[in-house]
Amino acid sequence: MKxxxxxxxxxxxxxxxxxxxxxxxxxxGFNKTGTVRQGKLIEINLQEKEGKAIKIVDEMCxxxxxxxxxxxxxxxxxxxx
Amino acid sequence: xKAAIIVFPGSNCDRDIAVSLKKISEIEPLMIWHKxxxxxxxxxxxxxxxxxxxxxxxxxxxAANSPIMLDVIHKAKKGMPxxxxxxxxxxxxxxxxxxxxxxxxxxxxxxCKTVSIKVxxxxxxxxxxxxxxxxxxxxxAHNEGNFFADYDTLNKIKDNDQIVFKYCNNSGKIEKEFxxxxxxxxxxxxxxxxxxxxxxxxxxxxxxxxLSQLNDGERFFNSIAESIL
Numbered sequence: 216m217k218x219x220x221x222x223x224x225x226x227x228x229x230x231x232x233x234x235x236x237x238x239x240x241x242x243x244g245f246n247k248t249g250t251v252r253q254g255k256l257i258e259i260n261l262q263e264k265e266g267k268a269i270k271i272v273d274e275m276c277x278x279x280x281x282x283x284x285x286x287x288x289x290x291x292x293x294x295x296x
Numbered sequence: 297x298k299a300a301i302i303v304f305p306g307s308n309c310d311r312d313i314a315v316s317l318k319k320i321s322e323i324e325p326l327m328i329w330h331k332x333x334x335x336x337x338x339x340x341x342x343x344x345x346x347x348x349x350x351x352x353x354x355x356x357x358x359a360a361n362s363p364i365m366l367d368v369i370h371k372a373k374k375g376m377p378x379x380x381x382x383x384x385x386x387x388x389x390x391x392x393x394x395x396x397x398x399x400x401x402x403x404x405x406x407x408c409k410t411v412s413i414k415v416x417x418x419x420x421x422x423x424x425x426x427x428x429x430x431x432x433x434x435x436x437a438h439n440e441g442n443f444f445a446d447y448d449t450l451n452k453i454k455d456n457d458q459i460v461f462k463y464c465n466n467s468g469k470i471e472k473e474f475x476x477x478x479x480x481x482x483x484x485x486x487x488x489x490x491x492x493x494x495x496x497x498x499x500x501x502x503x504x505x506x507l508s509q510l511n512d513g514e515r516f517f518n519s520i521a522e523s524i525l
Contacts, residue, residue, distance in 0.1 A: 228444065229478065231404050279361060282354055282390070284397045285444060 216261055216268045217293040220280055223254035228285045254286075265292050297323045297524060298338040302368065302384075304330045304359045309345035309381065309501060316501040317342075320514050321521035330362035338376075339524045341368055345382030345437070345499060355398065355440045356386030365391060377421050377524060378493045382438055385485075385495035394488055394495045395453060396445030401438070402478025408437040410510065411476055413484045413498055414464040417457055420487050421523035422494045425515040431468045432512035434498035436476060436484075441497040443479040443486075453486060461485035461496055 224230045230252050237251035257280060261268045272290050281288045299317050303310045314325035328335060330348075335341065348359035359365070365387075372378040372393050380388035388394045401407060410433050415426040426432065445453060453459060461484040465474040475482045477497075485496030503513030 229399065229402060229442070231400050231402050231478075235404055279357060280353070282357070282397055284446065284449075285399060 216263060216265060218259045218261060218268055218272045219291040219293060220257040220259065220272060220276060221254060221289045221291060222257070222281055222286050223288075224252055225285055225287050268292065297321075297340075297521065298326055298336075299323045299340045299342055300326050300328050300335045300338040301342045301344055302328050302330060302364055303344070304346070304348035304362060306348045306350055307344050307346035307383070309383075309499065312499075312501040313342050313344045313381070316504045316513065316517050320504050320517040323517075323521055328364060330359065330364045332364050334367050335364065335371060340377040340379065340520055341371065343368070343378070343380040343384030343387050345384055348383055348387065351383075351440075354386075354390070356383060356388075356390040359383075359387045360390035369393060372493050375490065375492050377520065379422060379520075380493075380495040381499055381501070382436075382441075382497055385497055386440065388493060388495045393493050394486060395449050395458075396443055396480075396486070398440050398497070399442045399444050400440050401442050401476070403476075406437075406439040407441070407476050408435070409476075410435045410503075411484075411498065412464050412466045412468075412474070413461040414468050414470060416459045416462050417487070419457075420460055420491055420494065420519075422487070422516060422519050423460055424523060425519045429468060431464060431466060433466075433503065433510055434500055434512055435502040435508070435510070436498050437502075438477070438497055441477040441479065443483040443497075445480060450480060452489075454481075456489050458486050458489065459483055460487050460494060461498065 500513030500516035503510035
């Protein structure tokens, strides 16, 4: 089963990379661009059924993948795999 | 006196620390590979700077989970003097031994220069040979040195006098314009509540030799030697 973990900077945490992207987009003429935030996506293959897999990935997030001081995460199970 | 210097793949300040400890404070350095599971008898632990594990995922996140870190955490919680410099500071925040975290510099560039920092707390094992409010010159070299903590954590840090160093100008003025990386309240180094774990982004080991024409780091190493005697 393939699980995706979407990690984003918490709102209120400075995201200089997102800000830089936002400025570049505006410079390119995308005038209606609002706030841009940059996060990351981690794809994990696990030989487990969905419920168990989500539980394990949640533990992975808490232990290593996410810094809860500055980041929020969302676990997305890929139904087609 | 002995110091355990933890070496990770990608550490690059471990030897500088070893030279400074030996030359300045006559502390014998023991290099400990991160895959070891216990730290030999020593008086101080140093987690050095560098780019452990290529800074993958988040700076310090993988190193914080290396086998040796279980013993580092265990000993630090029992009161062992423990220092994290630069990447070592990032690693110690990832273990939870120090509050807050370090995010990308607000200028988005890697910074490598000498900065002035102000000694905010000279009543620690690591800063007792400096005077309070003294301004010292120490090099920085980092991409993620922007200290961040939420409102409550920051208040606790301040209430407990845990801020040890702050970025300033050469006359000691602490203003936003003298903050190289966007750190909250110009914080350059903090200590834990118990006063035995220090994390700082500037490199005192790079201010201990004639070649660098900087010597303000010497008292950092002498402070440690005096406090563990």
